[in-house]
Amino acid sequence: MSIIQEISQQIFWVGGNDRRLERFENMFPIPNGVSYNSYLIIDEKTALIDTVDSSISEIFLENVKDGLAGRNLDYLIINHMEPDHCANLEAIIHRYPEVKVIGNAKTFQFFEQYYSTDISANRVEVKEGQELSLGKHTLRFYTAPMVHWPEVMMTYEVSEGILFASDAFGSFWALSGNLFFDEIDHKEIFMEEARRYYANIVGRYGMQVQAVLKKLTGLEINMICALHGLIWRKEDIPYIVEKYDLWSKYTPEKKGVVLFYASMYGNTEHVVQNLANKLAKRGVRDMRMYDVSKTHPSYVISDAWKYSHMVAASPTYNMSLYFMMDSLLKEMSVLGLKNRKVSLIGNHTWASAALKEMQQIIGEMKNMEIIGTPLDVRSTLKPEREAELDAIADAIAASLLEQ
Ligand SMILES: Cc1cc2nc3c(=O)[nH]c(=O)nc-3n(C[C@H](O)[C@H](O)[C@H](O)COP(=O)(O)O)c2cc1C
Ligand SMILES: [Fe+2]
Ligand SMILES: [Fe+2]
Numbered sequence: 001m002s003i004i005q006e007i008s009q010q011i012f013w014v015g016g017n018d019r020r021l022e023r024f025e026n027m028f029p030i031p032n033g034v035s036y037n038s039y040l041i042i043d044e045k046t047a048l049i050d051t052v053d054s055s056i057s058e059i060f061l062e063n064v065k066d067g068l069a070g071r072n073l074d075y076l077i078i079n080h081m082e083p084d085h086c087a088n089l090e091a092i093i094h095r096y097p098e099v100k101v102i103g104n105a106k107t108f109q110f111f112e113q114y115y116s117t118d119i120s121a122n123r124v125e126v127k128e129g130q131e132l133s134l135g136k137h138t139l140r141f142y143t144a145p146m147v148h149w150p151e152v153m154m155t156y157e158v159s160e161g162i163l164f165a166s167d168a169f170g171s172f173w174a175l176s177g178n179l180f181f182d183e184i185d186h187k188e189i190f191m192e193e194a195r196r197y198y199a200n201i202v203g204r205y206g207m208q209v210q211a212v213l214k215k216l217t218g219l220e221i222n223m224i225c226a227l228h229g230l231i232w233r234k235e236d237i238p239y240i241v242e243k244y245d246l247w248s249k250y251t252p253e254k255k256g257v258v259l260f261y262a263s264m265y266g267n268t269e270h271v272v273q274n275l276a277n278k279l280a281k282r283g284v285r286d287m288r289m290y291d292v293s294k295t296h297p298s299y300v301i302s303d304a305w306k307y308s309h310m311v312a313a314s315p316t317y318n319m320s321l322y323f324m325m326d327s328l329l330k331e332m333s334v335l336g337l338k339n340r341k342v343s344l345i346g347n348h349t350w351a352s353a354a355l356k357e358m359q360q361i362i363g364e365m366k367n368m369e370i371i372g373t374p375l376d377v378r379s380t381l382k383p384e385r386e387a388e389l390d391a392i393a394d395a396i397a398a399s400l401l402e403q
Contacts, residue, residue: 002066003059004040005179007231008160008223010137012040014048014063016056017174024172028200028298032193033174036060036084037227039164040067041157044135047075049155049164050227051088060088061095072096075132077139078103079153079166081110085227090117100124102132104143106151131158142215144168146208148201154212161222168209169240171197171229181230181240190230191243196302197228198247203305203335209248213241250338252308255400260290260300261313261345262322268347271381271389272313275345278393284400297328304337309371309396312362313345314354321357329361338366341399343392344374352376371395 005013019033036052038060046068052060064073073096078089081103089111093099101122103111108123126132132139138158145152147168155164171194178184202209224232224240232240246253259276263269269291276287288307290300292314304310314325321329342362346355355376362368372392381389 002063004063004067007039007179007225008162010042011157011160011162012042012067013179013225013231014038014040014060014067015052015175016059016063018053018055019174021055025201028172028196029296030172032172032189034172035175035228037225037229037231038064038085039225040064041134041137042067042069042071043137045074045133046071047077047132047134047137047139048073048092049077049225050079050085050166051076051092053084054087057088057091061091064092065095073099075099075134076101077155077164078107078111079155079164080149080227081107081114081151082149082167083114086111086114090115093117093119093122097122102126102141104141104151104153107153110151126153142212144208144212146205147212148205148208154216156219156221161220163216163219163221163224165224165226167201167227168212169224169232169244170194170201170226173229175230179231181232181236184230192302194229194240195243195247195305196298198244199302199305199335199337200298203247203301203337206248206250206336209244213245213248247305250305250336252340253306254286254308256286256288256307257284257309257311257396257400258288258290258300258303258307259311259313260292260295260325260328262292262315262325263313263347264315264317264322267380268313268315268345268377271345271347271375271377272311274381275311275389275393278390279396282393282397284397292324292328297324297331300328301332301335301337304332304340309341309343309400311343311345311396312358314347314358316346316348316352316354319351319353321354325354326357326361329358333361333365336366338368340367341369341371341396343371343396345377345392346374347377347379349379371399
């Protein structure tokens with residue numbers, strides 16, 4: 001039995017959810033699951049916008065069949081060639097062999113790299129701004145290169161002002177029957193997941209997101225339908241667009257501190273707890289703290305995107321930076337995080353390397369300002385060096401106040 005929902009006149013959500021998958025892209029934990037959204041427009045012509053992951057093929061194909069209610073599928077729009085949305089392209093083309101497949105030059109190049117079905121008779125290449133009439137509905141295609149793959153397009157439905165935004169505006173989130181952001185009360189939990197998705201999946205492509213936001217200004221947008229997570233209706237669009245604007249400009253959402261440490265025996269951890277205590281006494285609120293060996297980096301990165309300040313602390317391990325801290329900082333660097341204030345604490349027993357390596361990674365990132373004098377602890381922080389930690393706390397507190 002199919003599970004479909006009309007989201008606007010003759011436009012149906014025909015996607016599905018996966019709550020079993022442990023990690024998205026085999027990398028990011030998804031305790032709240034994930035949805036793969038796909039949309040079907042029924043007009044004089046019928047059009048399917050993107051498909052779904054292989055994990056939910058069965059329900060998806062049934063949804064499409066029931067949504068079409070005996071009609072043929074005229075168009076298949078490919079906004080994004082990533083396999084989580086393309087696993088069912090061939091199945092759709094085999095079921096509806098007359099279907100016209102809409103994409104751009106890059107879309108078809110990638111299609112050929114992934115699949116072997118010959119679609120030379122089906123393919124229709126579109127260019128920026130080109131329109132396709134379905135009857136009452138008209139689709140207009142906008143390219144959105146590198147948000148977050150090169151072939152990405154967004155499809156704008158002109159008559160109702162609906163933006164099919166590809167992975168942009170998406171989130172880790174399995175849907176619980178309610179498809180719309182305005183239908184849930186636990187918005188804060190959802191937004192944490194939306195930010196974690198943005199920072200980790202799209203984070204590196206802030207400039208390209210900015211370019212798309214500029215391109216779309218002036219368009220009347222009444223609904224944003226992403227490929228994952230909840231759908232945005234008109235009243236909430238300014239809210240999410242403002243978040244996207246901040247995130248993609250690498251501007252912190254909030255003045256505050258996220259502290260994260262690596263620690264084997266608890267000595268580095270102790271220093272960080274001590275620092276947080278000192279900061280709290282100086283009036284700093286809403287601090288977040290993570291053990292990088294325990295918490296998946298995607299959560300730390302999400303908070304690094306949110307807050308203005310961060311504190312990183314790590315011991316030396318085999319003349320290197322402790323691997324999980326090394327990997328986390330490199331990930332942040334690859335994602336292009338910038339414009340943050342950073343305080344650093346190292347720890348070693350006989351020959352120091354951690355602090356130097358953290359300084360090097362942070363130093364290569366853009367507009368990262370070091371706050372306070374980096375502290376290199378020798379095994380444990382002795383009372384005679386407490387003043388150095390106090391100085392870091394003073395510097396962070398002062399910097400938070402001055403912003
Ligand atoms: C396998 C291993 C390798 C280490 N390698 C170094 C090293 O190369 N240089 C150094 O100064 N300390 C090294 N250390 C010592 C730690 O940096 C030191 O114990 C530190 O105080 C640990 O802090 P923690 O209690 O927060 O884990 C190593 C420790 C372990 C267990
Ligand atoms: Fe994607
Ligand atoms: Fe995706």
